[in-house]
Amino acid sequence: MLFICAEMAADHLTSQLKELREFLSAGNEESAKRLIETLNPLSVVDVEKVDFTKLPKDILGTSIIPDIDDVNETGHRIALQVTGNGNCLYNSASLILCGDESRSNSLRLLVASELYFHAEYYATEDVT
Numbered sequence: 001m002l003f004i005c006a007e008m009a010a011d012h013l014t015s016q017l018k019e020l021r022e023f024l025s026a027g028n029e030e031s032a033k034r035l036i037e038t039l040n041p042l043s044v045v046d047v048e049k050v051d052f053t054k055l056p057k058d059i060l061g062t063s064i065i066p067d068i069d070d071v072n073e074t075g076h077r078i079a080l081q082v083t084g085n086g087n088c089l090y091n092s093a094s095l096i097l098c099g100d101e102s103r104s105n106s107l108r109l110l111v112a113s114e115l116y117f118h119a120e121y122y123a124t125e126d127v128t
Contacts, residue, residue, distance in 0.1 A: 017106050020113065036113055050099040056081040
């Protein structure tokens with residue numbers, strides 16, 4: 001039942017993101033802002049259920065990760081393999097959040113919306 005609920009939540013989120021894209025394309029900023037306020041992209045993410053041991057590993061990337069000798073460090077770091085199509089950031093985030101790259105376009109749209117609606121903040125905020 002949990003899988004069905006997660007699948008329904010994913011379908012609902014996909015529908016909302018398509019609607020958001022249409023609002024933005026049409027220049028309907030107010031409707032887009034209202035829709036963004038109702039979005040809950042984390043409703044379909046369950047990081048606890050992602051089995052990182054079964055994700056595709058990048059052998060070369062993993063081989064160049066420096067060893068950490070700090071006694072407080074636990075576990076071994078690995079590089080995961082994602083599709084190299086120019087969406088590496090979003091593919092990586094999606095892989096970590098839900099175990100596959102299926103949410104990369106949704107993440108890209110959400111980031112673009114955040115930057116669009118808060119452009120002045122990002123343009124003027126001191127980052128030092």
